[in-house]
Amino acid sequence: MKNTDNIIPLPDYVRAKKALGQNFLTDKTIALKIVEALNLCKEDIVIEVGAGTGAITALIAPLCKKLYAVETDIDLIKPLTSVLAKYDNVEIINKDILKTDINDIIDKECRYKTVANLPYYITTPVISKFVEQENPPDVMVFMMQKEVADRLCASEGSRIYGSFTIYVGYRYVASFVVNVPPESFIPAPEVDSTVLKFIKREKPPVDVPSEEFFFSVVRAAFSQRRKKLSNCIAAMPIFDISKNETEDILIQMGVRADARAEALSMEQFAELSWRLYDRNTNNVNK
DSSP, X not given: OOOGGGBOOOOTTOOOOGGGTOOEEOBHHHHHHHHHHHOOOTTXXXXXXXXXXXXXXXXXXXXXSEEEEEOOOGGGHHHHHHHTTTOTTEEEEOSOGGGSOHHHHSOTTOOOEEEEEOOGGGHHHHHHHHHTSSSOOSEEEEEEEHHHXXXXXXXXXXXXXXXXXXHHHTTEEEEEEXXXXXXXXXXXXXXXXXXXXXXXXSSOSSOOXXXXXXXXHHXXXXXXXXXXXXXXXXXXXXXXXXXXXXXXXXXXXXXOTTOOGGGOOHHHHHHHHHHHHHHHHHHHHO
């Protein structure tokens, strides 16, 4: 039998919409762990994505200076407004976060944190949206499909390590908060979920020629996972390099000539980027 004291009640008139990927968190212990991970103080400003019926929102509101509760479902605005009526520091925003300019919510110079129970189908776009901001959040606490969380925390050499791992890891340090079983939601999803915490780095962990060039190398390397890294790099006209030349560079780096992208650490990708960049620069100057 479930402990009813640990259940966040869902209003009878609320129905999850499959088209919006809605799964409402009903486990109070999990909700409290999410809020705890934010490490809030009275001066904090928070953006919550997918406020739903306010299960997490109501826990955050008394702990921060300002809370922007973003919810795309118009049918949830009524219960959300009711739950949050006693808090004058909460602004409810009925918009799709992917179609919303973050600068319309918060000032460019303002430091903030963000939290979300993400519908699985928009997990990557939402994370990317915040990471790419000119003023990204100091802290992000996101619930997502466990498979995506595992990818984000993967190390080189793993089959699930990829370009998105490096893309997020370049700017943030990810850490595990809690695994969430399907029965913690209504309706229960078919997969397990995980909450991750991301803390913004003061500076990137590697030096690169330019972020644009670095990520073009990473994307190219992982563009065809079954192929050798040298083939993937040589296939991109932007690098103007042959397979054999790429293999020579890898060998000089102490990497196997037949290595695939997942074998390289972020540091090695940075070194590869510099070598390709310097080669291209030297060729242009000849």
